[in-house]
Amino acid sequence: MADDRPILFFDSGVGGLSVVAPTRALLPQAGIVYAADSAGFPYGTKSETEIAARVPALLGRLVERYRPRLVVIACNTASTIALPAVRAALDLPVVGTVPAIKPAAETSVTRTIGVLGTEATVRQPYVDDLAARFAGDCTVLRHGSAALVELAEAALAGDPPSHDRVAAELAGLFGQPGGQRIDVIVNACTHFPLLVREMATVTPAGVRFVDGGPGIARRIAHLTEGQDWPNLPPVHRLVFTRLDARERRIAAGLAAQGFDLPESL
Template identity: 80%
Template sequence: MSDTRPILFFDSGVGGLSVVAPTRALLPHAPIVYAADSAGFPYGTRSESEIAARVPALLGRLVERYRPRLAVIACNTASTIALPAVRAALDVPVVGTVPAIKPAAEMSATRVIGVLGTEATVRQPYVDDLAARFAGDCVVLRHGSAALVELAEAKLAGEAVGPAAVAGALAGLLEQPGGERIDVVVNACTHFPLLADELAAAAPSGVRFVDGGPGIARRIVSLSAGQDWAAGPDVLVFTRFGEHERRVAAGLAFARVEAL
């Protein structure tokens, strides 16, 4: 019999869909459960202690309900704060999401890279460590933007995203001293690739954006190598189901929508 266990993706909102897309391209038959902690959204403005307590507890409930073969924390903020605790608490493999500083440094010609994430992510010591290990010869500028997270959520809910709003959020990174030399920007929030076109239009010519989605997808393939897949109904889960969540769900091709 084919294996019906899904891959579980978890984020505070819809940002993790930017990780689902490259995973689906590599594993087209994998059943997926996508869980959005809409009741806790946004994580980027919450304290580390709140996230450290909330994320392992929620993932424990999700794993108990859906029995996935592996879980993906498709959120940089949750991963940089809670990944070790989640791995200790769960009995399934857990894949985290961390800022793609290493590939950004490999791509950069100017040796000045930007890290664009949430306020919680960009201040984490984990980011300091990644910069020291993989971009030691680069200037690494950071900016946390709650506005871009909200804009990505609005876009997935079918709302228009004004270019001025995206440009204003990006300016917080590019207008720092030395920001004019940035040639690679790390999208250190899974929401931001959902605004790829808008960010590219707002950025100066020659600036490239990189995110961890494709690398995470390859890691999922590696961890599930040799396993059977049975196509099943993809499930979208919210921890709160209000009007925003209804609009988001209406635009996505999930067979079932559930509340946790």
């Protein structure tokens, strides 16, 4: 019999959809459960203690309800803080999300890299370790932006941001000493690839953006290689921990991508 277990993606909001898209491209037969912790959004301004307690508890409930074959924490902040605890608590594969500093360093010509994430992510020792291991000969400038997360959420709810607001946030990177030498920006928040077109219009010519989505998709494909999938078209479910008007607007926009009516956890 075909195995109809889905892949469960988890984020504080809709940013993890930037990881879902390359995964669906590689595994079009896979059913998706996308869970957004809208009641806890945003994670980037919360304490490590709050996130470390909240994420494993929510994922335990989601796994019990949806019985996935694999869990993807499609959130840099949650991954850098709670990934070890989630892996210890769940008896199934868990894929995390980490800033794509290694590929950025491999391609930077100026040897100056920008890391754009949430405030909680950019201050993590894990980012220090990635920079030391893979970008030791680079200047790595960081900027945490809660506003860009909100702008990405609003855009998916039908309210696209102005270029001026996006430019003001990117100024936090380019305005730092040496910022004019940045030639690669790591989108260290899964929300930010959803704004990459807007960001590209307000950055200097030649600056490129990288994120971990394609690499995560390849990791999921590897971990599920050889597994059975349903013979019928896959079912894609959308779950929110708080289901209000904003979440319903987001769900309406995602209906065209094959997601069912939203559910509440």
